[in-house]
Amino acid sequence: MNYREAKEHIEGLLNQGIRLDGRKLTEYRKPIKVEPGFIETAEGSARVIIGETEVIVGVKMAVEEPYPDTPDQGNLMVGAELTPLSNPEFESGPPGIQAIELARVIDRGIRESKMIDSKKLCIKKGEKVWAVMIDISPINDAGNLFDAGALGAIAALKSTRFPEYDGEKVNYKKHTNKKLPLNKIPISVTVHKIGEHLIIDPLTEEENVSDARLTVVVRDDGKICALQKGGSMPLSSEELDSMLKLGAEKSKELRKFIE
Amino acid sequence: MGKLLVKEKEVVVPGEDLAEGMDLLPGEGCYRDENKIVAARLGLVKVGGRLIKLIPLSGKYLPKKNDVIIGKITEITLMGWRVDTNSAYPAMLSLRDATSEYIAKGANLSQYYAIGDYIVAKITNVTSQNLVDLTTKGPGLHKLKGGRIISVQPTKVPRIIGKAGSMVNMIKKATNSKIIVGQNGLVWIQAEPKMELIAVEAIRMIEKYAHVEGLTDKVKEFLDKAIKGGR
Numbered sequence: 001m002n003y004r005e006a007k008e009h010i011e012g013l014l015n016q017g018i019r020l021d022g023r024k025l026t027e028y029r030k031p032i033k034v035e036p037g038f039i040e041t042a043e044g045s046a047r048v049i050i051g052e053t054e055v056i057v058g059v060k061m062a063v064e065e066p067y068p069d070t071p072d073q074g075n076l077m078v079g080a081e082l083t084p085l086s087n088p089e090f091e092s093g094p095p096g097i098q099a100i101e102l103a104r105v106i107d108r109g110i111r112e113s114k115m116i117d118s119k120k121l122c123i124k125k126g127e128k129v130w131a132v133m134i135d136i137s138p139i140n141d142a143g144n145l146f147d148a149g150a151l152g153a154i155a156a157l158k159s160t161r162f163p164e165y166d167g168e169k170v171n172y173k174k175h176t177n178k179k180l181p182l183n184k185i186p187i188s189v190t191v192h193k194i195g196e197h198l199i200i201d202p203l204t205e206e207e208n209v210s211d212a213r214l215t216v217v218v219r220d221d222g223k224i225c226a227l228q229k230g231g232s233m234p235l236s237s238e239e240l241d242s243m244l245k246l247g248a249e250k251s252k253e254l255r256k257f258i259e
Numbered sequence: 260m261g262k263l264l265v266k267e268k269e270v271v272v273p274g275e276d277l278a279e280g281m282d283l284l285p286g287e288g289c290y291r292d293e294n295k296i297v298a299a300r301l302g303l304v305k306v307g308g309r310l311i312k313l314i315p316l317s318g319k320y321l322p323k324k325n326d327v328i329i330g331k332i333t334e335i336t337l338m339g340w341r342v343d344t345n346s347a348y349p350a351m352l353s354l355r356d357a358t359s360e361y362i363a364k365g366a367n368l369s370q371y372y373a374i375g376d377y378i379v380a381k382i383t384n385v386t387s388q389n390l391v392d393l394t395t396k397g398p399g400l401h402k403l404k405g406g407r408i409i410s411v412q413p414t415k416v417p418r419i420i421g422k423a424g425s426m427v428n429m430i431k432k433a434t435n436s437k438i439i440v441g442q443n444g445l446v447w448i449q450a451e452p453k454m455e456l457i458a459v460e461a462i463r464m465i466e467k468y469a470h471v472e473g474l475t476d477k478v479k480e481f482l483d484k485a486i487k488g489g490r
Binding site for chain 1: 407452
C-alpha cells in the first residue's frame with residue numbers, strides 16, 4: 001500500500017462519513033483517560049490515554065538563574081522524546097524535527113496562554129527563580145501525540161507541588177503542599193485536513209496521509225492563544241475558519257477530563 | 260523410557276523442563292539440553308508419540324517453508340526486492356521468482372513492485388541462518404491493490420482462518436469482502452467502507468476470543484447483528 005493508495009482508501013472512507021476505526025470525522029477516540037500524579041517521585045506528572053495512544057508527562061522543578069530578558073520571571077522548558085518503544089518509525093538519539101515540533105507547540109500553548117503566573121516563580125530578582133521543566137514521553141504512539149501530550153502537560157502542571165527549598169538547596173525527597181500558580185487552562189486540539197475533509201484525533205495511518213494540520217490552543221475564556229500549522233498543503237481562509245471553530249468546539253470536550 | 264515432566268496441554272514458559280530421556284524428541288518450540296527437553300516459548304504442551312512440541316500462545320512470526328504471507332517491499336536491490344515479513348528475519352524476493360514475465364537488463368524494477376507495496380508471497384526456503392526466500396509466482400500470489408492491512412497476533416491466525424477456511428469464508432460471505440490472511444499475522448481486507456469495518460471488527464473479535472469455545476457461532480451472531488444494524 002503506497003502513499004497514494006492509502007490516501008485513496010482513507011478518503012473513500014471519509015467520503016462516506018466514517019474513519020478507519022468506524023468513528024465519525026469529528027469524534028475523539030474512546031477511552032480518554034487522564035491520571036494526574038502518575039509518578040510519585042516527580043514534582044508533577046500525568047498519564048494520558050486517548051484510544052491506544054498513551055503519553056506520560058513529568059514535571060521537574062529546579063532553582064536556576066533567570067534569563068537576562070526576564071529577570072523576575074520563572075523559566076519554562078518543554079522537552080519531548082519520541083522513544084522507539086512508542087512507534088517503530090522513531091529512532092533513538094538526539095530529538096528530530098518531529099520531537100522538537102511537538103515540544104515547541106506544547107511549549108507555545110502553555111507560554112502564550114499565560115497559564116503559569118511566572119512572576120510568582122521569582123525567588124530573588126535577577127538571581128534565583130524556579131524553573132519548570134516538562135518532559136513528554138510517548139509510551140505508545142497510535143496518532144495524535146499533539147493533543148495527548150498537551151493534555152498531559154496541563155494535567156501534570158495542575159498536579160505539580162513545589163519541593164522543599166531552604167534558600168540554598170532543593171530537597172526533592174520532600175514535596176510541600178504548595179501548588180504552581182496557575183491561571184488560565186489552555187487546551188490544544190489538532191485539526192487535520194485530508195482531501196476535503198477536516199478530522200480530529202487522527203490515527204497514525206491518517207496522520208501519514210494528512211495534507212495539512214492546524215493545532216488550535218484555546219483558553220478557558222474561549223480565547224485562542226496559540227496556533228501551529230503543519231503539513232505541506234495550503235489552507236484556504238474558509239478552511240482555516242472552520243478549523244478554528246472546530247478546534248474551539250472540541251476543546252470544550254477535552255476540558256472536562258482535566259477538571 | 261523417557262519421562263514427561265509436565266502434563267499434556269499444560270501452559271509452560273520458556274526455560275521450563277518438559278521431559279527427560281534421550282528417546283523423546285524436541286519438536287516445534289522446544290530444544291534439547293543434554294537429556295532434557297526444554298521449552299523455548301510460551302505455549303501449550305502437545306505430545307504426539309515420541310515427539311514433544313509446543314503450540315505457541317504468543318510471540319512474533321517465525322518464517323516457515325511453504326507459508327503464504329503478506330509482505331511489504333522495503334528496498335529494491337540489484338537482485339530483486341527486500342521484503343518486510345513482519346518477523347525478525349529479512350526476506351528476499353529475487354528477480355526470477357517475482358514474475359514469469361521477462362525482465363530486461365536494467366529495467367525499472369519499481370514498475371513491478373515499488374517500495375511500500377504489499378504483496379502476497381510464498382516462502383520457498385528458509386536457510387539455517389533464517390534468511391527467507393520468497394516467490395510471487397503461483398496461484399493467488401500477487402501484489403495487493405487498495406483495501407487495508409491490519410495486523411493480528413500470528414499465533415491467532417489458524418483461528419481466524421478456521422477449519423478449512425470456514426471462519427474467514429463466513430466473514431467474506433457476510434460482508435461481501437475480499438480477505439487474505441497471511442500466516443505472518445497481516446490481514447488484507449477490501450470491501451465497501453461499512454462492510455470493511457465490520458470485517459475488521461469480526462477479525463479483532465476472533466483474535467480476542469481465540470481461546471473461547473463456540474467462537475464460530477459467536478462471530479456469526481455478531482455479523483448478523485452488525486449487518487442488520489448497519490443497513
